[in-house]
Amino acid sequence: MSSIPPSHLRRRLLFLLAAAILTSSSLSAAVSSENCSTYAFRSNRTFSSCTDLPYLDAHLHWNYAPSTGKVTIAYRAKQAPQGWVAWGINPFETGMVGTQALVAFRASNGSMTAYTTSITSYDPSLGPARVSFHVSGLSAEYAAGEMVIFATIGPLRNGSVVNQVWQAGDSVFDNVPLPHPISPANLQSWGDIDFLMYLS
Secondary structure (H helix, E strand, O other): OOOOOHHHHHHHHHHHHHHHHHHHHHHHHHHHHHHHHOOOOOOOOOOOEEEEOOOOOEEEEEEEEOOOOEEEEEEEEEOOOOOEEEEEEEOOOOOOOOOEEEEEEEOOOOOEEEEEEEOOOOOOOOOOOOOOOOEEEEEEEEEOOEEEEEEEEOOOOOOOEEEEEEEEEOOEEOOEEOOOOOOHHHHOOEEEEEOOOOOO
């Protein structure tokens, strides 16, 4: 019986490895898509589009209106009751500094609270602050181990494609979130998104 030349064997192994990676990626994408698209909000709110974000067990749901440039979002992420979550848009550049954010956590009175804040440095105060775009209907809830932020923002100055940043921290003191961990997931939780991407 003839043996397979080493060069052919290497090519076959590389092909099988590539196929395995592609299959794994496809399965992950399918599972990810199902995770957000089948989610039912307890408030019976509905969203036409969603994506599962790659870090911090987070998901973004939205309704985008091209005619007005406004987007209604629901950002949800796994979080302990004593922690906090945030999602925002950086209208100026990629990354953290410059982000105009929505923050949510459980206040000292036990109720969920949400407000806007502006990230002006790598060591920001996460207290309430004005942001550069209009925000309405801002609220938050805690259910099934997730914190959820609801809001309508815009009109967006740069159209449907924006730089988004999302974040989470472990604790809150005196009703102000404390700095988030410096883990790979926390440091990589940003990227661009096109709100027209899944618009039907």
